[in-house]
Amino acid sequence: MTDASQNAGPMLAADGTPLKQSLARSLRRQKLRALMLVAPLLLFVMFSFIIPIASMLFRSVENSMVQETLPQTVEALQSWDETSGELPDEAVYDAFVRDMVVAVDNKTHTRLGSRLNYEETGMSSMFRRSGRKLGKMDPETDGPFKDQVIEIHEGWGDPNTWAIIKTHSPAVTNGYFLNAVDMRRTPEGAQSQPEDKQILIKLFGRTLFMSLVITGACILLAYPVSYLLATLPMRVSNLLMILVLLPFWTSLLVRTSAWKVMLQQQGVINDTLVWLGLVADDARLIIINNQIGTIVAMTHILLPFMILPMYSVMQTIPDSYTRAAKSMGATNWTTFWRIYFPQSVPGIGAGSILVFILAIGYYITPEIVGGTKGVFISNRIAYHISSSLNWGLAAALGTILLAVVLLLYWCYDKIVGIDNVKLG
Amino acid sequence: MTDTMNDAAFVEFQRVQKSYDGENLVVKDLNLAMPKGEFLTMLGPSGSGKTTCLMMLAGFETATHGEILLDGKPINNIPPHKRGIGMVFQNYALFPHMTVAENLSFPLEVRNLGKSEREEKVKRALDMVQMGQFGGRRPAQLSGGQQQRIALARALVFEPELVLMDEPLGALDKQLREHMQFEITRLAHELGITTVYVTHDQTEALTMSDRVAVFDDGRIQQLAPPDQLYEEPENSFVAQFIGENNTLEGVVKSIDGNTCLIQLDDGSEIDAVPINVHNPGERTKVSIRPERVEFNKDRLHADAHTLTATVKEFIYMGDVFRFRMSVAGNDDFIVKTRNAPDAIRLTPGQEVEIGWLAQDCRALDA
Structure with missing residues (x-):
């Protein structure tokens, strides 16, 4: 008999092949089968989720439009010093006319106009208005162009225009990210936006703050309910559970609209308060279209996401722990605080992560009940996606939001430990 | 109590x-x-x-x-x-x-x-x-x-x-x-x-x-x-719950101080100690521990009461031999004997006389 373990070198299977290889072969079929089973979902997620998100994130730095539309101009501008305060020379104008003739032909000059309009208002109309005349020029015979071009629109005689084109010519830009944090890319480098345009940082701050408040409110409201659910007899707790889950079976839009009915100045709550005489008729509370409205409605909507993980954790805490503590002489409060509460913390953690991350990206509810003071950063992203069509900025905002969530997740892992999060 | x-x-x-x-x-x-x-x-x-x-x-x-x-x-x-x-x-x-x-x-x-x-x-x-x-x-x-x-x-x-x-x-x-x-x-x-x-x-x-x-x-x-x-x-209940126990069912025929006569359901009669039976005619369950039952004639006490039993099964447990027998209509009557050098191994189908002392046999409630 040969003993494989006594031989030097790798273990061998009965037929002499290395054991590792033999094992891998026998497992290959199994792995292949597993892969086949997940393949449909994997492909679906790949094409409908990962690729679109990746392309969206890429838009936050992508900036090839200037280079593609005005290739010769961008090259000619390389030798021009934008800090000199003087206009570029004839070579640049010549290149510009050549580029524009092609661009007008392809009708891409208006798109470039809108792109540059994000950086300096007026650019869009400048490109649109000069387009037709520039497109009719013949680059070979009509030169020199400098004066003719300035004649068509006086904007071309402003060194700032050329400086902007040069600043935004690189194919990869940090401009959108600077915009996203209330700064902008200028010929002189990154600078703060003017005071009246600084809203995004504030909006990020408000989103984080309100999400924290909502998470806190959810913890306070969900903890006693979860405790009841976990300790009551099965029959009663099942009934309670249905009440908790009931909102899940109603459309989000319906629930939010219901809050609108409840909270408005002529709404149910104000009417009741006035009827009770707690609030004067001419001093009805303003609890909608501001932060209060958003917090109230979102706390209600996200509450089940806090209750469910808490409940499933509390359910696993056996009665015998509290009994043991009491038998050792601990009062009810000490038993709760020293024994029960620490063991329920993983549930609070899991619920908080869930609620916070959901809240930070919430859109519909703040849109409906938030007014202008209660909106989140996601509403701004939606605005840039569908109204202003500044997708680059929207992508940059989205990327920052994603980074913030990941950062918080990482902090949470460091402080609480993700192993402590239990969903059941 | x-x-x-x-x-x-x-x-x-x-x-x-x-x-x-x-x-x-x-x-x-x-x-x-x-x-x-x-x-x-x-x-x-x-x-x-x-x-x-x-x-x-x-x-x-x-x-x-x-x-x-x-x-x-x-x-x-x-x-x-x-x-x-x-x-x-x-x-x-x-x-x-x-x-x-x-x-x-x-x-x-x-x-x-x-x-x-x-x-x-x-x-x-x-x-x-x-x-x-x-x-x-x-x-x-x-x-x-x-x-x-x-x-x-x-x-x-x-x-x-x-x-x-x-x-x-x-x-x-x-x-x-x-x-x-x-x-x-x-x-x-x-x-x-x-x-x-x-x-x-x-x-x-x-x-x-x-x-x-x-x-x-x-x-x-x-x-x-x-x-x-x-x-x-x-x-x-206690007799059944604590340890292994044999139960024989029957009716009390007579009680005389510390002994009583029980007629088992198959007609045979045995002596027992009356524990909670009080009147003749009462139904009773007679309890006897497996290790108090003896089938080795040399060891059987002169006063011991005997019944005929048929061996149904022999179970070797190392330190003890365990026999399942059919006694007075009860097919689950267990007898235990120590695995000593002179221990007898019975074979299934064999008929033996088994016996015990009347004081080991307790007449309990039915």
Whole structure:
């Protein structure tokens, strides 16, 4: 008999092949089968989720439009010093006319106009208005162009225009990210936006703050309910559970609209308060279209996401722990605080992560009940996606939001430990 | 049986009843008195009310009727944390988020003991269960037997006079269980603690206790020291529940002081000790232990009563031989004999004369 373990070198299977290889072969079929089973979902997620998100994130730095539309101009501008305060020379104008003739032909000059309009208002109309005349020029015979071009629109005689084109010519830009944090890319480098345009940082701050408040409110409201659910007899707790889950079976839009009915100045709550005489008729509370409205409605909507993980954790805490503590002489409060509460913390953690991350990206509810003071950063992203069509900025905002969530997740892992999060 | 007028009783149940739903009594008229320092086991099948009794004593359930006295004082209205009773739970209930030392320190902290005193007592308690090295570990890092020791140390660390144990060895394997049985009784006697121990394992009850209370149907069926319980069961439930037992059914023909004549259902007649039969004509179950039955003619006592039996099965168990026989219509009559050099091995199908002493044969309720 040969003993494989006594031989030097790798273990061998009965037929002499290395054991590792033999094992891998026998497992290959199994792995292949597993892969086949997940393949449909994997492909679906790949094409409908990962690729679109990746392309969206890429838009936050992508900036090839200037280079593609005005290739010769961008090259000619390389030798021009934008800090000199003087206009570029004839070579640049010549290149510009050549580029524009092609661009007008392809009708891409208006798109470039809108792109540059994000950086300096007026650019869009400048490109649109000069387009037709520039497109009719013949680059070979009509030169020199400098004066003719300035004649068509006086904007071309402003060194700032050329400086902007040069600043935004690189194919990869940090401009959108600077915009996203209330700064902008200028010929002189990154600078703060003017005071009246600084809203995004504030909006990020408000989103984080309100999400924290909502998470806190959810913890306070969900903890006693979860405790009841976990300790009551099965029959009663099942009934309670249905009440908790009931909102899940109603459309989000319906629930939010219901809050609108409840909270408005002529709404149910104000009417009741006035009827009770707690609030004067001419001093009805303003609890909608501001932060209060958003917090109230979102706390209600996200509450089940806090209750469910808490409940499933509390359910696993056996009665015998509290009994043991009491038998050792601990009062009810000490038993709760020293024994029960620490063991329920993983549930609070899991619920908080869930609620916070959901809240930070919430859109519909703040849109409906938030007014202008209660909106989140996601509403701004939606605005840039569908109204202003500044997708680059929207992508940059989205990327920052994603980074913030990941950062918080990482902090949470460091402080609480993700192993402590239990969903059941 | 129970002596409710016992003045020296440390723990006393007086006519205690318990109902959960208002329709059925889980504990029916429980009377029990324990002197200080006794190790008493509550033994019974599940649902017999033994754990409910323990929980009432600990204060986690309230008695529906009756008084529970601790050291002469009624404790029905004292909350569990003021009773000062140590308790060991079935699954140990060690707090998973605390180290072993913190677990032991907890009952001392809630009693506001100083830090140095706490540390000293924790150390002493850990040494007592030979777990001195494990203070810094978490319960999850310990084996079942080690957790059991810690749970025991935690119940004893605040020096309670009464300790309750709810099937504490149920989760351990056989060998460890036997070792811990010894360990627990040794500690209980060394420290002079009064112990109430709940189990459904009769071997555990017999080997550990000073007295055993056998529970069934919400009542104590018999309360007696282990040897008395095994050798002199007072009713057929106890005879069946404790150890292995043979039952022969029949009718009492006559009673004469300490003996009675029983006519078995197949017509044969045997002598027995009347335990709870009082009148001729009553139906009875006669109980006899397998090891008191003899079929070796040389050893059979001259006075022994004999019956004819057919061997059905021979089971070799190492230290003993076990025979299943058909006796007086009962096909499950068990006879045990020690595997001695002169032991006879019967073969299935064989007919033998078996016999026993009349005093080993007890006529119990039907």
